[in-house]
Amino acid sequence: MGCNRLEGKVAIITGGARGIGEATVRHFLSHGAKVVIADVRDNLREALCHELGEGTSYIHCDVTNMDDVHKTVSFTVEKFGKLDIMAIFGGFSTYAYACSKTAIVGLMKNAAVEFGIRVNCVSPYGVVMHLTDGLVPVEVMNLNLNFEDLMSKVGNLQGVVLKAEDIAQAALYLASDDAKYVSGQNLFVDGGVTIVNPSLVMDYSSLLGQA
Numbered sequence: 001m002g003c004n005r006l007e008g009k010v011a012i013i014t015g016g017a018r019g020i021g022e023a024t025v026r027h028f029l030s031h032g033a034k035v036v037i038a039d040v041r042d043n044l045r046e047a048l049c050h051e052l053g054e055g056t057s058y059i060h061c062d063v064t065n066m067d068d069v070h071k072t073v074s075f076t077v078e079k080f081g082k083l084d085i086m087a088i089f090g091g092f093s094t095y096a097y098a099c100s101k102t103a104i105v106g107l108m109k110n111a112a113v114e115f116g117i118r119v120n121c122v123s124p125y126g127v128v129m130h131l132t133d134g135l136v137p138v139e140v141m142n143l144n145l146n147f148e149d150l151m152s153k154v155g156n157l158q159g160v161v162l163k164a165e166d167i168a169q170a171a172l173y174l175a176s177d178d179a180k181y182v183s184g185q186n187l188f189v190d191g192g193v194t195i196v197n198p199s200l201v202m203d204y205s206s207l208l209g210q211a
């Protein structure tokens, strides 16, 4: 694969100040894109822009606020002359989390049909990020397992750990011309965990437990 797969492209990355979004910002920049980070974490603005340099800009944008979203698009077009890619990370409350996970795939498919542009999703397995802090149950903590250990143990692939950069790599593929005819797809980056039928495993475990 080439190393300038986004040369000449302009991207907005929401939730780009931290976590998977930030990894994607760095990856897109290294592939030649100009990137606007749209986030609510304004305290990180200066350090990020200073470190990432000229090809990056930051704007305060709460993605739940349509005014902010419109301003972000106008800002981007004014600053870099156009907009090619929207990559959306972050912006869901915990309450809406489960609903939004399902709804987002439906929205993506609808948008892919309605607007005549490419729209896709990436669905990751668990990645250690701020979002996952505190997600380890007490019983597991007592076994001295952190989130990453836990995810590796219950994952499908053995001896491989999912990192934010792996999600960024999937986002890069979908955003680049390598995927020029790929639209309406939900790309799972989960080591195949979603194709495993957990009820079988649970049945076997409970049978063995009873034996």
Ligand SMILES: NC(=O)c1ccc[n+]([C@@H]2O[C@H](COP(=O)([O-])OP(=O)(O)OC[C@H]3O[C@@H](n4cnc5c(N)ncnc54)[C@H](O)[C@@H]3O)[C@@H](O)[C@H]2O)c1
Residues within 6 Å of the ligand: 014, 015, 016, 017, 018, 019, 020, 021, 038, 039, 040, 041, 061, 062, 063, 064, 089, 090, 091, 092, 123, 124, 125, 126, 127, 128, 129, 130, 131, 132
């Ligand atoms: N980390 C995982 O294991 C995992 C797994 C599956 C899906 N995801 C999804 O990936 C996305 C990013 O996850 P992460 O782990 O990098 O999270 P994170 O908390 O590390 O980073 C999220 C970023 O989004 C920003 N953000 C939050 N609310 C916002 C809003 N209203 N408007 C604009 N920006 C906002 C935050 O300021 C932060 O910079 C989330 O949508 C999450 O649901 C994460």
